[in-house]
Amino acid sequence: xxxxxxxxxxxxxxxxxxxxxxxxxxxxxxxxxxxxxxxxxxxxxxxxxxxxxxxxxxxxxxxxxxxxxxxxxxxxxxxxxxxxxxxxxxxxxxxxxxxxxxxxxxxxxxxxxxxxxxxxxxxxxxxxxxxxxxxxxxxxxxxxxxxxxxxxxxxxxxxxxxxxxxxxxxxxxxxxxxxxxxxxxxxxxxxxxxxxxxxxxxxxxxxxxxxxxxxxxxxxxxxxxxxxxxxxxxxxxxxxxxxxxxxxxxxxxxxxxxxxxxxxxxxxxxxxxxxxxxxxxxxxxxxxxxxxxxxxxxxxxxxxxxxxxxxxxxxxxxxxxxxxxxxxxxxxxxxxxxxxxxxxxxxxxxxxxxxxxxxxxxxxxxxxxxxxxxxxxxxxxxxxxxxxxxxxxxx
Numbered sequence: 001x002x003x004x005x006x007x008x009x010x011x012x013x014x015x016x017x018x019x020x021x022x023x024x025x026x027x028x029x030x031x032x033x034x035x036x037x038x039x040x041x042x043x044x045x046x047x048x049x050x051x052x053x054x055x056x057x058x059x060x061x062x063x064x065x066x067x068x069x070x071x072x073x074x075x076x077x078x079x080x081x082x083x084x085x086x087x088x089x090x091x092x093x094x095x096x097x098x099x100x101x102x103x104x105x106x107x108x109x110x111x112x113x114x115x116x117x118x119x120x121x122x123x124x125x126x127x128x129x130x131x132x133x134x135x136x137x138x139x140x141x142x143x144x145x146x147x148x149x150x151x152x153x154x155x156x157x158x159x160x161x162x163x164x165x166x167x168x169x170x171x172x173x174x175x176x177x178x179x180x181x182x183x184x185x186x187x188x189x190x191x192x193x194x195x196x197x198x199x200x201x202x203x204x205x206x207x208x209x210x211x212x213x214x215x216x217x218x219x220x221x222x223x224x225x226x227x228x229x230x231x232x233x234x235x236x237x238x239x240x241x242x243x244x245x246x247x248x249x250x251x252x253x254x255x256x257x258x259x260x261x262x263x264x265x266x267x268x269x270x271x272x273x274x275x276x277x278x279x280x281x282x283x284x285x286x287x288x289x290x291x292x293x294x295x296x297x298x299x300x301x302x303x304x305x306x307x308x309x310x311x312x313x314x315x316x317x318x319x320x321x322x323x324x325x326x327x328x329x330x331x332x333x334x335x336x337x338x339x340x341x342x343x344x345x346x347x348x349x350x351x352x353x354x355x356x357x358x359x360x361x362x363x364x365x366x367x368x369x370x371x372x373x374x375x376x377x378x379x380x381x382x383x384x385x386x387x388x389x390x391x392x393x394x395x
Contacts, residue, residue, distance in 0.1 A: 013063055014054055020067060021050045024074050031079060039077035046073040107235050108380060111249065111263060113227040117355035117362065118265055119312040121247065121300070122382070122389065124227040127204040131221040138221070152226035152385025156194065156205075158219045164188020166211040166219070173197050187213055198224045226385055233380035242268050242375060244286075245297015248353065250374040257367040265379065266363055267297065269317075270352030272372065273345075278365065280340035282309065282316030284354075301356055311359040318358045319365075328359055334366045344368060351375070 028035075028043050035043075046069050053066035115124040130136040138157045139147050147153040169184035169191070176182060183197040185207075198204060205220045213219055232249045242248050249265045252258040269284050269291070270276040277285045283302060284291045293302035300314050309315035309326050320332030321339040336344060346352050350369035355361025364370075382389050 017050055017054055017063055017067055020070065021047055021054075024070060024078070027074070027078050034079070035077060042073050043077055046070040107233075108231040109234055109377065110229060110383075111232050111265070112229050113265065115227075116312060116360055117357050118247070119357040119360075120314065121356045122228045122230065122265065122379070123225070123387075125198070126225045126227075127198070128223040128225075129204070129206055129221070130223055131206070131218050133221075136221070136223075150386050152387075154198070154224045154226075156197070156220050156222045156224070158192060158194060158221075160187055160213040160215050160217045160219050161192075162188055162190045163214045164190065164212075166207060166213060167209050168202060168207075171202075173199065173201070185219075187219065192219070194220065198222075228382050228387075228389055229384040230382045231380045232377040234377040237375060237377060241372075242351070242378065243296070244268055244271060245295060247297075247379040248351070248375050249377050249379065250351075250353075250370065251376060253374075255367070255370045255374065258370075263376070264353075266353035266355055266361075267301070268351055269354050269364070270346045270369070272348045272350050272369075274352075275343050275345045276352055277340065277343040278317050278319040278337045280319070280322055282318055282322060282358075284317050309359050312357055314356065315358050317354055317365075323359075326359075331359065336368055337365050349373075 024043065025047055028040065028047070032040060046066075049066040050063075050070050053063045113122045113124045116126070117124070130138075138155045144155065147155070164187040167186040169186060170182075173181040173183050180195075181197065182193050182195050183201055184191060184193050186192070194201070201220075202208070204224065205222050207220070246268050247265060248268050249263050252262050252264055253260055258264065270286060274286050275288075279285055279290070281290075282304070291298055291302070293299050302314075302316055304313070304315050307313070307315075309318050309322065309328075318326075318328075318331065319337040319339055319342065320335040323329065323331035323335070332338065336342065344352075346369045349372045351372055352364045352369045354363045354365060381392055384390075
């Protein structure tokens with residue numbers, strides 16, 4: 001075996017012979033049911049002759065002669081396929097697709113972060129309205145391509161060609177064909193079309209019907225940054241259960257109060273059979289024991305010190321009472337933890353999770369626990385866009 005490997009590495013003729021033998025053998029298997037026994041015997045004999053020549057078996061033909069014999073036999077007995085090149089390309093594509101699907105199903109699955117509930121650990125889609133920043137530059141040319149492909153930043157600018165009142169035509173993007181969309185609006189009697197708009201365009205651009213614009217004004221001047229795209233590790237949890245503090249990904253299918261048939265990413269806080277409460281000190285308590293910044297996975301979550309809770313900053317975990325005191329009353333509306341004394345016992349074989357952006361996260365504080373079997377993996381590697389969060393993430 002070692003001798004063959006050395007010969008394969010050092011001899012182009014050997015590599016060519018191996019490739020040709022494999023190619024002919026594949027066609028023999030594909031056409032076996034269409035050939036007479038004599039043809040099969042001739043082809044198999046020629047294939048064996050090449051094998052013997054490769055292995056330098058005693059009494060075998062030299063490599064050139066054995067390849068010539070194989071080519072002659074193949075031309076005599078094998079039927080050529082129409083559009084053979086196209087067939088080969090399709091076959092390669094299907095094999096590659098099968099490998100990708102297997103890789104996705106059993107090892108690493110790509111996922112896009114859609115919302116801001118995991119910020120600042122992972123960012124969802126964010127925007128910056130540049131309309132009131134006259135010095136803000138809108139990149140063009142190669143710079144625009146770089147920011148879009150590498151940084152995930154897309155810029156939109158529309159200037160008023162006339163004076164008039166703003167009025168929407170399309171409330172959301174309209175798909176012309178798959179992957180091509182537009183959104184239209186009016187300024188006075190003039191119609192405008194924005195191609196490839198982001199979701200929630202009017203909200204992101206702070207536009208409302210009835211707003212007045214003068215000719216030359218910026219109607220839209222917007223920067224939209226794509227959410228983090230990461231690989232989900234689907235392999236590790238085949239051998240062990242998730243640990244507290246890990247950021248896990250789970251399916252929402254069948255979980256009440258959640259958007260169905262999608263995936264959520266949250267930090268695992270409570271395990272089955274435990275009692276959990278969220279104290280007024282913004283720390284979670286498990287069976288009466290307070291989780292600390294020294295506990296694995298919570299180093300950043302509980303790093304807030306004396307700073308008050310704030311959206312998109314690490315602020316611990318907040319119950320309804322603390323949310324109201326800090327002017328986030330909407331967080332208290334559906335919270336199952338109205339104060340620091342509220343306690344919940346997690347069901348067996350269930351998990352309790354919370355988003356790192358406690359001031360803007362719909363999580364187990366609202367819908368409680370979910371079955372352990374819904375977990376598909378954990379966060380592994382942020383691959384796009386290229387930002388300070390790129391790479392392996394262990395926060």
